[in-house]
Amino acid sequence: MIKNIFLLVLVSASFLMQAQEPVSVHLSEKDGLPDKEFYSILEDENGFIWLGADKGLYRYDGKTFKNYNSEKQLGLSVFNIQQAPSGLIWCNNISGQFFYVENNKLNLFIDLGKQLNGQLADFIIKNEYLYILTLKKIYKVNLKTKSIEYNQPLTQRYGSIFKIDDRIYYENLNSIVPIVTEKKNKVTNLMSSRKESDTINNYNKNTKIFKVSANLVFRKDNFNSNRFYSINKSKNTLNLIHQFQVLSKERIYNTFENNKEIWFATSTGVWVFELKRNHFFLIKRFLKDRNVTNILKDKDDNYWFTTLNNGIYVIPNITIETCIITEPNKNISSLDIVNDSTLVFGNTNGNIGFYNTNTYVEKIIKLPSKDRVSKLKYLSNSNTVFISKDLSAYSLHINSLKLTKIEGARTAKSLTLLNNDNLLFTSYNSAIVLEKSNFKNEKKYISGEKRTYASFYNKINQTAYIAFVDNLVSYDNNWNSKKILFNNQPIYGKSITETANGTLWIATFKNGVLGIKNDTVIQHYTTKNGLTSNNVLMVKADQNKLWIALGNSIQVLDVDSKQLKTLTKSDGILSYDVSGIEIVREKVYFSSSQGLFSIHKDQSFKTQNADVYFNKVEINEKDTIITSKYSLKYHQNAINIGFNVNGFLYNQKRKYKYRLKGFNNAWLITDIGVNSVKYNSLPTGKYTFQVQPILDNTLGNNKIKSLIFTIRKPFWKTWWFLVALSILILGSTILYYRKKIKIKEHERVTQLEKISLEKELINLNLTALRSQMNPHFIFNSLNSIQDLVLKEDTNASYDYIVLFSKLIRNTLTYSNQDFIPLEKELDFLNIYLQLEKLRFGESFSYNIHFEGNENLEVPSLLIQPFIENALVHGLLHKVGEKKLSVIFNFTNSILQCTITDNGIGRKKAEEIANRQGNLHESFALQAIEKRLEIFKKQFNQNIGFTIKDSYTNETVKGTTVVLTMPFKKQF
Known part of the structure; x- marks a missing residue:
């Protein structure tokens, strides 16, 4: 019996070497695939495809790949993608971190890096708990509190965690043990012991259990050799499955149950076994040169295959198959049918071939010349094939393979019996x-x-x-x-x-x-x-x-x-360059430049219900939250609406039917691949946008999805605005005349204030003049000149009399002017200080300087009182060297005059004044303050002065006056 089974396996494997392969579509970087190394794949309840790759977690919506990552993520690679009962997507990494996707973000749930120590653990989510299986422990983590409720130690642990009939199991050395999820559950082992002959030692972590129909199959990897056993739950035994012997040396990554078939993802492609009469038969093998890591069948019956280093392969239609034709003979130029199991074809190399649709075997007949077979025709009465080539023609008897040359029948366009x-x-x-x-x-x-x-x-x-x-x-x-x-x-x-x-x-x-x-x-x-x-x-x-x-x-x-x-090609069509079509029982065969492929007449056309959803709403080119209703302002009238149907390449072959009710009630159809509609400059009103997917030019059961937009009128077109506008016009007219009256009144008051200010300024100028013509100063000056006369210093006395007369003349002249040129002010101050130096003697020195080159006018007779204050109160009583500095500075449109002396300071000066009984404010500073206040009002500037003493080691070293003054520019 065993010998017969082995013979059956060998025959099946040999037969499979010639089998037809389903046509696959290779997704790579040119298709937008973000990586080439993939470990895990899942389709969620909404039809999104999730991919665990070396570069991270990705979600595919049928058009684009979206990446999900977390700032707390240690390493990009993710594994074991699962969808929890709550609908959240989960995954983990080698660093011991477990993640979930919520609100369109990858969130770290828990980091068990210290506990797992670099082990990529299996996990399952059930009943609000995360169960994690490692080589030595089982961790039960509460999803709400993130607390580890137990970490049950394992004496022996081999294989992976898995779920059967809503129970979670793990396989150890001598049994298949359920994980107790609730205290009331009774522990019932799936298999608690084995016969001595079936005891398996030296298991490793690649041990797996999977289901095929109602059968449980146990796989173990013992010293890099796979062995498979069927589990007899009633007898509590294992029975070796001989039909899987061809997989003994294969590296198996994953298994996939498909009805009564089991698909193996291996390092040498995909192996497909079918369960018939309690025996497994190898029926298909494809992607033989690829490391296939995982297999998925999505809601649209597309088959996905993730690989290491080769991206992803998709079989859109498992019933569209390519025939195994040798490479030199694939460019087929003509096709005809011989009988219900045989096709005959000619190719561009000048040969013909016979293809058996039962055994999938080709037989090539080489013809004398290498010119292309332009057309051939099978003639049943004579059991011959008429062959017309570009440069010759022949008749071939099928049984005897006798070849007869025919003259005058070359380069046929058609052959009809x-x-x-x-x-x-x-x-x-x-x-x-x-x-x-x-x-x-x-x-x-x-x-x-x-x-x-x-x-x-x-x-x-x-x-x-x-x-x-x-x-x-x-x-x-x-x-x-x-x-x-x-x-x-x-x-x-x-x-x-x-x-x-x-x-x-x-x-x-x-x-x-x-x-x-x-x-x-x-x-x-x-x-x-x-x-x-x-x-x-x-x-x-x-x-x-x-x-x-x-x-x-x-x-x-x-x-x-x-x-x-x-x-289309997205459905698995091998080529559009079709050179022949023939019907063989339930299949339609097509010849092309890429070889021969078949389509199942009934099964190749999948029934598909497309669920459309909105994935983008832009208002005035700005993304906004997607909702069912929008109330917009009148200028928010440029609307871009994106929609999508999840599924493999749906948007590369399907169309959408759409309309905007309220704008154009007629239905329109998008081009293939277009999944957005933009409306520019919509008028005000209420609109309903509707969209519906079209499958093969029919609407089927696809639902219409809608969005409602209301674009409000501009406020100036509303009734309340028109009423308010009328009231405003009437009120504005009244206010206008009232305001005009107020302006007239204000101008009158302003004029009066101006006259008053001018009068006050004249009085202040007179006060300033009186302060400039201080009798004490005049007396001192004349005494100094008299002293020079008595000393018979005729030249000096004459010079000082000239200076004194010039000072008096300038004082009288400038007192009638509000502003004088800055250079005249400097000259005036210089004359004044020369006269004062006559009184103070050689111990007194001064400096007058203007830092700038602008032509400015300054208020007349404004600086001299501050200088006289410095002389009388600061320097007069100082013993030793007396210094005075007058610096004008013009910066950032601000004119300042800084007067610095090295006198005795304000405190000592006040003490001396108190002893002498001089209690009035010296030299008309009150008049100057009022004058500056008037200037401040006139020029609307920050005008005024500050006085402060300077200290060295708490000893007064002089006084500084900083005067900010108005100015006019000379033109």
Whole structure:
């Protein structure tokens, strides 16, 4: 019995080497795939595909890959993606961190790095708890409190954590043990002991248990050799499964149960076994040169395969398969059917081949010349294949493989068998009937010097049809011709066939597909009513279904219901460059430049319900929160709405139907791949945007999704604004005249204030003049001059009399002017200080300086009182050297005068004044303060002065006056 099983496995494996493979689509960097190394894959309840990769966690919505990461993440790689009962997506990493996705962010749940010590642990979420299985312990973590409620130690632990019938199990050395999730649960081992002959030692962490239908299978990896056992729960025993012997040396990453099939993801691709009569049979193997790490079947029956270093492969349709044709013979130029298990094809290398659709074996027949096989035809009566090549022609007997050369039949465009077994041969320049009996004798010319593309013969009506370069022509039994027109225009055909209802179908170059009866076009299919292109390559009838090969898809038309279904490369179509179509039982075979592939007539067209959702709403080019209703201002009228259907490449082959009610109630259809609509400058009003997915030009059960927008009127068009505007105009008129009266009154008051200020300023100027003409100063000056006269210092006395007279004259002159040039002020101060120096003697020195080159005017007679204060109160009583500095500084449009002396300071000066009984404020400072206040009002500037003493080691070293003064610029 065992020997027979092993023989069965070997036969199955040998048979599989020739099996057809499902067509896969390779997703890589050019498709936007963000990584090439993947470990885990999951489809969530909303149809999103989640990928655990070397570079992080990603979510695929059918169009883009979104990355999720956390600032607290140690390392980018994530593993073991799961969806908890709450709907949250979970994963973990080698660093012992466990994450979940919530609010579109990856959040760290718990960090068990110290406990796990670099071990990538298995985990399962159940009943508000996170169960983590390591080599030595089981951790139970409360999802709400994050507390570890127990860490049960394990004496022996091999294999992974898994769930069967809503119970969590782990496998150790001698049993398969459930994890007790509640105290009331009774511990019942799935298998508590084994027969001595089945005791398995030296397990490692790759031990797994999986289900196939109702059967439990136990896999162990013992010294890098896989062995598989079926678990008999009733007898509590293990039975070795011999059919999996071919996997003994394979590195198995994961398993995937698919109905009664078990799929193995291994380092040498995918192995598929089917369970029949309690035995496993190897039925498929594909992606043989890829490290396949995980397998997923999504809601649309697409199969996903993650790999190490090769990105992701997707099989959109498991029933669309590529036939195993050797590489040199894949470029097939012609195809025909021999019987219900054999196809014959010719290729561009000049050879022909036979393909067995049962055993999946090809047999290549090499022909003498290497020129391309342009067309071939199987002739059942003689069991021969008529072969027309570019430069020659042959007849091949299938049984004897006898090859006979035929003259004058090269470069065929079409070969059609007639009622009397004659052959209608059309080429690039003629249409000929070749008589039977090896086609060597008589030839009947139907047409000459005209290119043809296709031909067809209706045996019932005995009518032949030929598609010429300039027209479609029908011929009766006597070869009388008749042109067939469509809308009084020629028909340019490429391929001709006939369905069971008697309709002749023509594939055209740019006018879609035409259905003809009684030489009249009765049906017409274009892109307007379902075709994906108006350039049709080939048509082939199968009862009342019409298979249509186009440059961008393969479609099938049910001529009774007039429904079209579509398959594209995203569905697994190998190539659009179709050179032949043949029907073999439940499959349709297509030849192409990429080889031979088949489509299951019924199973290849998947029923799909597309659930559309809104993924973007932009208002005036700014993202906003997606909600069901929007109330917008009148200027928020540029709206961009994005929508999507989750699923593999949905947006690369499907369309959407949409409209904006309130703006245009007519439904519109997007182009393929377009999943957003933008409206610019919408007028005010209420709108409802509706969108619905279209599958194969039908709406099916797909729901309409809606958004409501209200764009409010601008405030100036509302009734309340118009009423308010009327009131405002009336009130404004009243206010205007009131304001005008107030302005007049204000101007009158201002004028009066100006006159008052001018009077006050005149009085202040007179006060300043009186302070400048202080009798004490005049007396001192005259005494000093008299002293010079008595000393008979005639020259000096004369000079000082001149200076004194100049000072008096300038004082009288400047007292009548509000502003004088700065240089005159400097000159005035210099004369004054020269006279004072006569009194103070050689111990007194002074410095007057202006730091700037602007032409300025300053208030007249404003500085001298401050200088006199410095002299009288600061320097007069000082013993030793007496210094005075007067510095003008003009910076940032501010004019300041800094007067610095090295006198005795204000405190000592006040003490001396008190002793002398001089209690009044010296030299008209009160008048100066009032004058500065007036200037402050006039110029609206910060004008004034500050006085402070300077100290060295708490000893007064002098006094500084900083005067900020108004100015005018000279032009």
